[in-house]
Amino acid sequence: MIKKLCADHPRAWDRFIPAALFAFREIPNDSLKFSPFELLYGRQVRGPLTILHELWTNDSTDSEVKTTYQYVLDLRSRLEETARLAAEQAEISSRNYKAYYDLKAKPxxxxxxxxxxxxxxxxxxxxxxxxxxxxxxxxxxxxxxxxx
Structure with a gap:
């Protein structure tokens, strides 16, 4: 990403680093199937396009008000489930990478x-x-x- 930024904006590439990092953290990882933000915080990031979509469709998350205790319990269960699914995906990806790597290996x-x-x-x-x-x-x- 930084190489592309340097090529497109040779004099001002450093101004685009926060946006590039946001995009990197928002995109799901190929092997884990979750974004880094989602693995860390247990929810999907609400980026500018998500907020714009909610405004246009009048979708509001304020209709569902939870207590702090219920939020913490839900967050914990989401994080545990996300970690479990990410570990399963990492195992599957690891097996796939090993099989691909071993195609040309000779004992x-x-x-x-x-x-x-x-x-x-x-x-x-x-x-x-x-x-x-x-x-x-x-x-x-x-x-x-x-x-x-």
Missing amino acids: RKLNSGDDVLVLLPSSSNKLVMQWLGPYSVVECKGNGVDCY
């Missing part, structure tokens, strides 16, 4: 004495990675992943 079995290359940061720049080796495998743990 590899290393044995003691095998020669391997290791991807490590370079000595001159920690952000630049380079393959080093070959090194000999000394020991593999029982999980088949950790080899030294």
